[in-house]
Amino acid sequence: MDDNWFERRTYRSDDWPLERLLELKRRRGTSVSLVIPAKNEAETVGGIVSRVLAELVEKVPLLDEVVVIDSDSTDDTGAVARAAGAAVHRAADIRPDLGRRRGKGEAMWKSQFVTSGDVIAFLDADLVEWGTHFVSGLLGPLLSEPGIALVKGFYDRVLDTPGGSRRSYEGGRVTELVARPTIALRWPALSGVVQPLSGEWAIRRELFAELSVPTGYGVELAVLVDTHLRCGVDAVAQVDLGQRAHRHQSLRGLGAMAAELLAVADRRTGIEHGTDSVEIRQFDSGKRRGRQLTSEVSIVERPPAVTVGRMKVLGGVG
Numbered sequence: 001m002d003d004n005w006f007e008r009r010t011y012r013s014d015d016w017p018l019e020r021l022l023e024l025k026r027r028r029g030t031s032v033s034l035v036i037p038a039k040n041e042a043e044t045v046g047g048i049v050s051r052v053l054a055e056l057v058e059k060v061p062l063l064d065e066v067v068v069i070d071s072d073s074t075d076d077t078g079a080v081a082r083a084a085g086a087a088v089h090r091a092a093d094i095r096p097d098l099g100r101r102r103g104k105g106e107a108m109w110k111s112q113f114v115t116s117g118d119v120i121a122f123l124d125a126d127l128v129e130w131g132t133h134f135v136s137g138l139l140g141p142l143l144s145e146p147g148i149a150l151v152k153g154f155y156d157r158v159l160d161t162p163g164g165s166r167r168s169y170e171g172g173r174v175t176e177l178v179a180r181p182t183i184a185l186r187w188p189a190l191s192g193v194v195q196p197l198s199g200e201w202a203i204r205r206e207l208f209a210e211l212s213v214p215t216g217y218g219v220e221l222a223v224l225v226d227t228h229l230r231c232g233v234d235a236v237a238q239v240d241l242g243q244r245a246h247r248h249q250s251l252r253g254l255g256a257m258a259a260e261l262l263a264v265a266d267r268r269t270g271i272e273h274g275t276d277s278v279e280i281r282q283f284d285s286g287k288r289r290g291r292q293l294t295s296e297v298s299i300v301e302r303p304p305a306v307t308v309g310r311m312k313v314l315g316g317v318g
């Protein structure tokens, strides 16, 4: 284990005041795209977009574009995000020649074809406790250290219990039960990463374009591990962003997410499942105890964007 990685590569968001970030961005001529993947986030996405635009585009010109990728939403996510001022693309309409897949990773992979920043920063659309330093804080290491290619955010993870009467900092259940043990066993050099699954991270475009990208929730683990394997652990840095609260998925939903992460880990240790999806069997409780609940979990990965050529970027009517 590389214990010193934590010392060398851990920062705080206030290590770089906004004026310093702007100066670094100007001096290096680095452009930055913010991408927000969103599926059925009409309740939160508008507030997130407008706050980011007000503080990181209008007040200080840190971001060159703010793009929401609408990931097959069935609510008003796209309209709300557009009304708040974001550029909005439906994932399914981007590079239709490459086919359509579902999932968060798909939205992020497709974002490469409709953005132009040298650095791409990602922010989840379901945040309820957060600040715009979640975006600016990620940029300091990338703008100041040419050797750093991927920056992960970390924070205390609030876990709200149903009813909202009690809160703890035991959120991040898949992180603690699957991602961290997997990393400890297979890639211990990464064990100093506080939130390996954080949805808030930034990457150099040229690296992201070289990586294979799982279409679902495996994207974070895959990008972290692949950056380490390809560029070395010092290409990864992390930034303390304080505290974060988001909308929680059901426990069974997290079970499916866990399977996606295990598939990512298997593939990177030479285990191929030879299939695009796996069936997960889960079981109901209470009056329906023992009733089988089956779902298909996609474990497909998209190839590196650099390998798929340049075609018409947008299809559809939008």
Ligand SMILES: O=c1ccn([C@@H]2O[C@H](COP(=O)(O)OP(=O)(O)O[C@H]3O[C@H](CO)[C@@H](O)[C@H](O)[C@H]3O)[C@@H](O)[C@H]2O)c(=O)[nH]1
Pocket: 036, 037, 038, 039, 040, 041, 071, 102, 103, 104, 105, 107, 123, 124, 125, 126, 197, 198, 199, 200, 217, 218, 219, 220, 221, 246, 247, 248, 249, 257
């Ligand atoms: O098909 C999908 C599913 C989700 N999302 C968006 O992705 C973000 C995160 O999704 P969410 O379902 O809230 O994930 P979490 O349960 O919060 O999962 C955590 O762990 C995942 C696995 O590493 C990461 O992908 C997430 O960013 C991280 O927040 C949100 O903006 C979603 O709207 C999509 O764009 N498409």
Ligand SMILES: O=C(O)[C@H](O)COP(=O)(O)O
Pocket: 157, 158, 159, 170, 171, 172, 173, 174, 175, 176, 197, 198, 247, 248, 249, 254
């Ligand atoms: O990162 C995780 O482990 C998942 O997002 C689950 O988080 P939660 O336990 O806070 O819902």
